[in-house]
Amino acid sequence: MTRYKKQDPEITRRRFVNAAMGGAAAVGTLGLVSALGGAKPVLRITPDKAPPRKGDILVHAGAGKEGQPILVSEVGEKAVSAWPMGKDKDGNMVIRKAEPNNQMAVFRFDKDKFKVPEEGGHSPVVLKLEGITDNGIVAYSNKCTHAGCPPPNDPKDITKLFCGCHSGQYDLLQGCKVIGGPPPRSMPQVPIKIENNQLVVTETFVTAPFGFLNEADWEAYLKRVEEVLG
Ligand code: FES
Known part of the structure; x- marks a missing residue:
């Protein structure tokens, strides 16, 4: 140790x-x-391992288009895999994919269908409507909070995710809150906006993503990231 x-x-x-x-x-x-x-050697906090940061743009994580900015027209109800990409201290663009917990998915639904979840049950669950674009594009972590599998759309209901690893279920229209199975908490939203036909991060994960013990642990890590990367 x-x-x-x-x-x-x-x-x-x-x-x-x-x-x-x-x-x-x-x-x-x-x-x-x-x-x-x-345990593998512990990772230093570097730009490619930082969580999504304000101003990052979302780029494709899928083979074939990896690293290319996700365009508004490419987003629909089915998950589009994404990484955050932003600048390091020298202004070079870096895809933050060295941190597996940065894996995200982007969806588009009628914005009127989103509903801020009520408190209770699995918590915390946060849905920031201002972090959903006017045309209904929303971004979430795509690492199941149970054991880190990437859940796809539920074939029975495209507004839900179904994690095939242990049957975890999430509701995309309600902050990706857990609606079934063993996940201990929601997969967090990454608030975004549209600029130049691209998706731009306005805030990092709104609650602790997979890999963190709790909200306090996550907050402490964010503070450390700010200290190291500025
Ligand atoms: S990893 Fe998703 S339910 Fe277990």
């Missing part, structure tokens, strides 16, 4: 615990021991 600290002063408790938690969620107690024993 100590060797990690010696190798990299930016190693955080979060990263280490997350490695363990990810393993535990996926394979249980034995997996936790395994993850602890075999």
